[in-house]
Amino acid sequence: MGPYLRPVAEYEFDVAPSFAEQDRAQVEPIVRRLEELGVKVYYDEDQLIARWGRNLIEHIAETLTDKVRYVLMFTSRHYVEHSLARHERQTAQTRALEQQNECLLPIKLDDTKVPGLLSSIGFLDSRVHSTEVIAQSVVQKLAQHRAEFTSTTPITAKSVDALVREKPRGWEYLLYATVVAQGLAELQQKYREHFLRYSPRNGTVEHGNGIDLIRDRNVLLSEIIKVAVESVFTAGTQEAAFGRSGEAGDAEQIVHLGELFVRTFDEILDWARGIHGTSYANEQARAAARVQARFADRQLEAMHGVARDLREVADTLVERLTAGERIDMTVPLVFEVEPALELEFKAALDRLSR
Known part of the structure; x- marks a missing residue:
C-alpha cells in the first residue's frame, strides 16, 4: 500500500x-x-x-x-x-x-x-x-x-519551497525550465530587435575608422564565450545543481544556473546591441561593425531554441520522465563563426583599412 x-x-x-x-x-x-x-x-x-x-x-x-x-x-x-x-x-x-x-x-x-x-x-x-x-x-x-507549480508560475521563495516539498518526479528540470523560459520571455523584444539589426542610439559616436573599437568588441565577445564554456555550462556545474544520478538536486543552485543561462543570453544580446546602437561617422566602419554584430546570431538562436524546447516539454515533464524518457538539458555551444560570415567580415575590414 x-x-x-x-x-x-x-x-x-x-x-x-x-x-x-x-x-x-x-x-x-x-x-x-x-x-x-x-x-x-x-x-x-x-x-x-x-x-x-x-x-x-x-x-x-x-x-x-x-x-x-x-x-x-x-x-x-x-x-x-x-x-x-x-x-x-x-x-x-x-x-x-x-x-x-x-x-x-x-x-x-x-x-x-x-x-x-x-x-x-x-x-x-x-x-x-x-x-x-x-x-x-x-x-x-x-x-x-x-505544488501549484507550472511553467508559468512566478519564481518566488514560496513557490520553489512548495515544489521542493511535494517533489514531483523531475521537479529539478521543471524548475530549471521555468527559470529559463520566464527569463527569456522578458528578453523577447530585445531578441527580435537583434534580428531586425535595431537598437536605440546609446550615445557612443565613432569618428575614426573604428578598428580599435572592433578589436575591443572581439576581445569582449571572446571573454563572454570563455566564461560560459569554462564556468557556466560545465558538467560539474550541472551536477552540483541537479545532483548525481539518484540524488536530489539543489533548488537554489538550479535557480542560479537558470539565471546564469538567461544572463549569458542577455550579455550576448547587449554585446551586439552596443554595436547597433553606436553612431559611425565613417560608413565603412559602420558596415564592418554591423557584420561583426552578426557573430552573435548562431549562439542566440541555439539558446533561444533550448528555451523554446524546455517550455514545450515542461507541462508534460512528469509523464515523460516517469515513462523513462530522457530529457536533454544540454546547452549547445556554437560560438564558432560561420565561414561565410567570417569571410564577409574580413572583406569589410579590408575595405576599412584601405
Whole structure:
C-alpha cells in the first residue's frame, strides 16, 4: 500500500477515467492500482448509488467539469464510436477549452485518432507503458499540481519551497525550465530587435575608422564565450545543481544556473546591441561593425531554441520522465563563426583599412 496522497483541495476526486465499455478490462487494473497508491478515483462501478436514477448525461457533465482534477482519457476505436464515451470526451474537451488548463491526460489503447484531441498533447501508451508506469505518472502529476507549480508560475521563495516539498518526479528540470523560459520571455523584444539589426542610439559616436573599437568588441565577445564554456555550462556545474544520478538536486543552485543561462543570453544580446546602437561617422566602419554584430546570431538562436524546447516539454515533464524518457538539458555551444560570415567580415575590414 503506497503513501496516502491528500486529495487536491478544490476537487472531490483526483481523477476520473473516461473510456468505452469494451475497454474496461484494460482500464480497471490501472484504476485499482491508483487506488492502492492513495489516489481518489471516480470510477463508475464504485459510484452505483450516486448514479442510480440520475440523468447520466447531466451527472457525467457535472462530474467531469466540476468534481475531478484530471480526466484520464483512454483513447481507442471503441472510445470514438461509443455514444456515452463520446459525450464524456466532448465534455472534457469543452472544459479544457473553457478553463484553459491542463485537465486531460490521454492514454492510448490503440492508434485511433480522437476528434478534437491535438497531436501536440503529451500522452502515454498502454502498449508501451505498464500499469505501474501509468499509475505512477498520475501520482507524480498530482504532486506537481499540489505544488501549484507550472511553467508559468512566478519564481518566488514560496513557490520553489512548495515544489521542493511535494517533489514531483523531475521537479529539478521543471524548475530549471521555468527559470529559463520566464527569463527569456522578458528578453523577447530585445531578441527580435537583434534580428531586425535595431537598437536605440546609446550615445557612443565613432569618428575614426573604428578598428580599435572592433578589436575591443572581439576581445569582449571572446571573454563572454570563455566564461560560459569554462564556468557556466560545465558538467560539474550541472551536477552540483541537479545532483548525481539518484540524488536530489539543489533548488537554489538550479535557480542560479537558470539565471546564469538567461544572463549569458542577455550579455550576448547587449554585446551586439552596443554595436547597433553606436553612431559611425565613417560608413565603412559602420558596415564592418554591423557584420561583426552578426557573430552573435548562431549562439542566440541555439539558446533561444533550448528555451523554446524546455517550455514545450515542461507541462508534460512528469509523464515523460516517469515513462523513462530522457530529457536533454544540454546547452549547445556554437560560438564558432560561420565561414561565410567570417569571410564577409574580413572583406569589410579590408575595405576599412584601405
